[in-house]
Amino acid sequence: MxxxxxxxxxxxxxxxxxxxxxxxxxxxxxxxxxxxxxxxxxxxxxxxxxxxxxxxxxxxxxxxxxxxxxxCTICNSNANMKVKAKCSEYSNTVCGCLEDHYCDKGDHCQICKPCGNLIIIVTVIIIIQIIAEGLEIAEPAQYSVFSLLSSCLSKRCENEVKTKCTETNNTVCGDATPKSSKTTAIVVPILVIIIIIIVVVVLFIIYKRRQETDKPMPKEEEKPLQGVDVDVDINEYLPEIGEHLSWKVMKRVAQHSGMTTATIDNHEISYPTDPRQQTDGLLRDWYQTQGLYKAYPALIKSLCAIKQRRTADEIKQIVEKGEAKKRDINETGHVQ
Incomplete structure (x- = not known):
């Protein structure tokens, strides 16, 4: 050698x-x-x-x-995770849970849960996911809300602690059945009632929003978008197009186009606090999967399919303006 x-x-x-x-x-x-x-x-x-x-x-x-x-694996701080060992050329990143958090999923752990009452925490997770799915809240925000609520519901053993909370196991009480303090016993039912009321209100709002979305469009908007199936490479327009796309819209476009969940989630994990970077990165990856001249019509059609016609029109205007400018340069030899 x-x-x-x-x-x-x-x-x-x-x-x-x-x-x-x-x-x-x-x-x-x-x-x-x-x-x-x-x-x-x-x-x-x-x-x-x-x-x-x-x-x-x-x-x-x-x-x-x-x-x-x-x-290398990225340890998601928004999921209460930390780096235990940095990634090197010879080994992957080793992630662990923050203090007073645990995860019993082994190598498949994606979120560390605060040490606490499992029934209450699971209830909180389900409620947050229902609300987040309806309102399309980003995962980092879900993690933040989850951490705030569940940290207020930490387990208290009425007798001795049999096993302290570790990175891989929740607290185990010596009396076999975890018991809440008197304060928790009063607070939890009230909290549950408040959460139920919030869920009902949110679900009503979601229902009303979907009704608005499903309303028939004006006849002018029902007309098919013109000038879509043209040989245009939108690579140079991607930065400007990205400014008109939110993360949740770009995510839906990617899903509609068949991109894998892992590919989409990778962008969200890589930039957990920067939706702009998430959107731009996913948009460029999506563009590469579509090909030079197929990306433009595919983007417009996907936006229309997910009922984002206004955004589709805005992107059409960006492309048409750019192409018109190119034609003007070719014909006159200068930019006006």
Missing amino acids: FVSDCRRLRRRSADCTYGTYQHDGKTCCFCPRGYRVLSHCTATDRNDTECQLCDNGSYMDHPNSDLSCQP
Whole structure:
């Protein structure tokens, strides 16, 4: 083996410490952990594999023949999570729960719950999700509300604590059945009644909003949008288009177009407090999946399908104005 530069190395069959793999009928050496395959062993040098160190933000924790490293996991602070071990070229990020929070989902944990009365906390989660889904509240806001409410309902053991709350388990009381303090016993029923009233009011508002949405559009708006199926590449218009799209609208466009939930959620997790960055990133990813000349008509049609005709018209105006300006430049040779 010899090092070609600070980020690359070549591995020969005589030094295949980490094992071998088959590629185009040749036996090549695995790259070690922390590296990916830059080029497979070739016909001129059948026993040579070139490896490259993983870039920042990615890792590889085992010998491999992959052409790309794995992206590092992001610990979502809005989900009460923290970084226990930073990601390196050789290992993924290790996430843990903040103090007085726990998660019993192991490696599949997505949110840490405050140590407290499980029945009440689960009720709070369900109510928040119902309200958030109806009003299309972003996940970071859901986490914030959840943390605020559930932190007020922390478990109190009337007798001794059998097992303290840890990162992976909730508090266990010595009397086997968790009991609330007298104050909690009074507050909880009142809180439940208030929450029920809030849910009823919110559901009524949602119902009224949907009625408004389902009203027949004026005849002028019912006319099909003209000039959609044209060969226009909207790449240069994406920054301006993004200003007319909210995160929830862009998310619905992506879902309507068949993008995976994981891809969409990745943008939300990457910028938990910046909806503008979330929208711009998802818009650009969505554009790349559509292709040069299919993105424009696909965007307009998706917006119409999710009843966002006004936004569709605004984007049409952006594109038509830009294309008209190009034609003017081509015809006159200068910008007016």
